[in-house]
Amino acid sequence: MMRVHCDAIYGSDLDETTQEVKLEALNELESKLLRPEYEYSVLSLEEDANTYDNLSDAQQPSDPAERKLLEQLSNKFYLRLEQYLDKDRPNLSQRPMVLEENEAFTQIAPGNQPLFIERGPLQGRYIYYTPVFTEPECLVSCHSPMQKISFAADADPKVLAQQYPFRVIRVSMPYSATQQANAWIRAVVIAVAMLIIAITVVVLHRIMRYLVLLPLYHLRDVSDAITHGDTDMRASIETEDEFRELATAFNRMLRHLVETREQIQTVNNELDQRVDQLAQLNLQLYEANRLKSDFLANMSHELRTPLNSIIGFSEVLSGIDSLDDKQRRYATNIQKSGRVLLEMINDILDLAKVEAGKMEIRPTAFDLGTLVRAQCDMIRSLSEDKNIQLTATADEDLPKAMQDQNKFGQILTNLLSNAIKFTPEGGMIKVTVKAIEDERFELAVTDTGVGIAEEDQSIIFEKFRQSRKVLDGDGLTREFSGTGLGLSIVKELSKLLGGEVSFESQLGRGSTFHVRLPLRLPARPPTAPASPLLSGRESLTPETLTTESMNTSVLNRNKTPH
Secondary structure: OHHHHHHHHOOOOOOHHHHHHHHHHHHHHHHHHOOOOOEEEEEEOOOOOOEOOOOOOOEOOOOHHHHHHHHHHHHHHHHHHHHHHHHOOOOOOOOOOOOOOOHHHHOOOOOOOOOOEEEEEEOOEEEEEEEEOOOHHHHHHOOOEOOOOOOOOOOOHHHHHOOOOOEEEEEEEEOHHHHHHHHHHHHHHHHHHHHHHHHHHHHHHHHHHHHHHHHHHHHHHHHHHHHOOOOOOOOOOOOOOHHHHHHHHHHHHHHHHHHHHHHHHHHHHHHHHHHHHHHHHHHHHHHHHHHHHHHHHHOHHHHHHHHHHHHHHHHHHHOOOOOOHHHHHHHHHHHHHHHHHHHHHHHHHHHHHHHHOOOOOOEEEEOHHHHHHHHHHHHHHHHHHOOOEEEEEEOOOOOOEEEEHHHHHHHHHHHHHHHHHOOOOOOEEEEEEEEEOOOEEEEEEEEOOOOOOHHHOOOOOOOOOOOHHHHHHOOOOHHHOOOOOHHHHHHHHHHHOOOEEEEEEEOOOEEEEEEEEEOEOOOOOOOOOOOHHHHOOOOOOHHHOOHHHHHHHHHHHOOOOO
């Protein structure tokens, strides 16, 4: 800026000696401020024809991109001038031509609020553009328009701003030195950052090792010692921080675990004693149950022989013509009671055989529908005596079964007898048999009898048990009750044949019993007698171990409701 103004103002008016002195001083100053590789020039945009400029060395930008940048810079330049003129309207008659004393102008001067645009790196160079803010006094001397300049108080600041010429100083400098300096600075910053990080990591490691790792290692060693049986070991941390509290909590937990272990050991010792007692009792019960089963199985002939004699002689007595009606009625009662007693003994013996594992299975091929209808025909006389309708249906495509025919017939007979016994006169019994999935078939016996109360449904398959509602609440007496072994035998025989039994019942509306068995009897190992505790059967007390007490127990149970 100094060289441009010096050449423009004094270059043609000074003599050769003075001009040489001033140019030498200016060149010395330029050599100190500007490097040889720097290039500078003054640029301007096309101006209005009404404005002239004594400085004719301003160049027009030839690069369209550069012109576009200058147009953007021009808009910002005139906007600042408009703000300046709107804030402080210059008075040329009272103010000297001193830039530093114009406070309003210095606020928008490049040194205070720089206004510039930069480009680069462009072909290895960096280009810097900055506009020149002209003092109002410069408009009077060198850069005045043709018409008279007006700084009226009511003038539009935007119109006044357009009187100022737009000049831009363009400075071009090589970017390689700056790039090298930036790379060096970046490398120094990265190196310093890495050094700081390394130092920080080392310091943090030392801090973590002393404050965190060492207490954790100590807790680990204590835990390992306790794992190997040294329960007297305790954690000792004196860091005066959370790890000390953790060690205290760890020791407290360890003391609690030791106390709990001692309590558990005491309880285990008591449990071991109880288990030993229960094992001995279980063996006694098992032996008592075996003796009971063997006794009942071995008493088969001894019990049946006198009963057969009683039944035979009662039949002979009832056929004697010399007996009167009363004597003949007595003989008939003896015959009926003997048959009932024989049936009860047969049930007890069958159940004893199942429990003793002596019940043999003989599978044969037979037609299920034919067997069901035959069994119903055999027992139809009992249903006709009570005017009960008995029907039997079977699927036409039902395949033949490979099962124990006698055991299956006994299951059906017991279910039918039970249904007839508890179905009042005029009722109905329906028997159905059908094939189901998984190579199985289902036998269903439905009656319209008295039903089973909900509170008694869990006990009807137990031995010597019957519904209390049936015996007490609905008018049925001991005459129709029985021993309570029919359903127990059905359940045991169903298990023996590889199946299961279930029922649905509603008090006062009847019951339906479902027996599901496989069509082919599965191969099975010989059945062994089970422990009464493990099988859920009736437990025996030590008083029932003798033959006499067992006999008394069986006779008393025959009187128990079912």
